[in-house]
Amino acid sequence: MHGSDNTAGEMSVEKNATLDTKGLMCPMPIVHLAKKVKEMKSGQVLELIADDAGAKEDVPAWCSRTANTLLSVEEEGKVWKFYIKLK
Amino acid sequence: MAEKFCMVVSEGSFDKAMMPLMMGTTAASMGMEVHVFYTFFGLKLLKKNAKPKLPGMMRLFTGMMVGKMKKLNIPSVDEMMKQAKELGVKFYACSTSMSMMGIKESDLIDGAKVLGASAFLNMAADAKLTLFIG
Numbered sequence: 001m002h003g004s005d006n007t008a009g010e011m012s013v014e015k016n017a018t019l020d021t022k023g024l025m026c027p028m029p030i031v032h033l034a035k036k037v038k039e040m041k042s043g044q045v046l047e048l049i050a051d052d053a054g055a056k057e058d059v060p061a062w063c064s065r066t067a068n069t070l071l072s073v074e075e076e077g078k079v080w081k082f083y084i085k086l087k
Numbered sequence: 088m089a090e091k092f093c094m095v096v097s098e099g100s101f102d103k104a105m106m107p108l109m110m111g112t113t114a115a116s117m118g119m120e121v122h123v124f125y126t127f128f129g130l131k132l133l134k135k136n137a138k139p140k141l142p143g144m145m146r147l148f149t150g151m152m153v154g155k156m157k158k159l160n161i162p163s164v165d166e167m168m169k170q171a172k173e174l175g176v177k178f179y180a181c182s183t184s185m186s187m188m189g190i191k192e193s194d195l196i197d198g199a200k201v202l203g204a205s206a207f208l209n210m211a212a213d214a215k216l217t218l219f220i221g
Contacts, residue, residue: 023160027113031170034116065117
């Protein structure tokens with residue numbers, strides 16, 4: 001189902017790319033996130049998957065520092081999915 | 088204008104090798120401009136093919152630590168250095184320490200810049216964050 005991409009918290013978020021960082025620990029998820037974002041365009045949405053304990057706090061902090069928008073977060077057991085809309 | 092983050096490293100052990108690289112890559116990933124100044128024993132870490140050991144007697148267990156990190160998928164010192172450079176982290180070698188330790192510029196890794204305390208302090212003076220790593 002195509003979610004409306006301007007509403008945070010909608011069940012299904014439309015994404016332009018996925019970055020899977022499962023198995024990697026801080027700071028690598030953030031390092032890969034920064035590199036991936038450089039390849040993407042303004043307004044696109046990136047789905048970041050992580051199972052790093054630090055990611056829960058790291059990703060929102062990164063978004064806040066770099067002025068990118070964290071649309072929503074899904075948690076499935078020990079795996080988090082962050083939906084980030086690029087400025 | 089990007090915020091500046093400066094670090095000073097004056098010890099040359101394994102943990103001091105990793106710390107600025109981990110924090111530096113993180114800060115660079117967050118859009119900060121990172122400058123790391125190596126002085127005294129920290130200078131060893133900027134040499135080509137540096138193989139830092141755990142501090143003191145623990146140096147005998149460096150292999151175990153390296154093995155553990157590999158198991159945990161944590162990048163090695165060399166890999167972190169590569170990531171740091173890719174993200175634009177800047178490395179500086181203290182000119183006086185180089186003379187004291189008999190290290191020549193050609194002994195240093197590519198991209199390391201030699202400068203003195205004044206130049207570094209000038210950078211740190213208006214940095215948002217400056218940390219003394221050890």
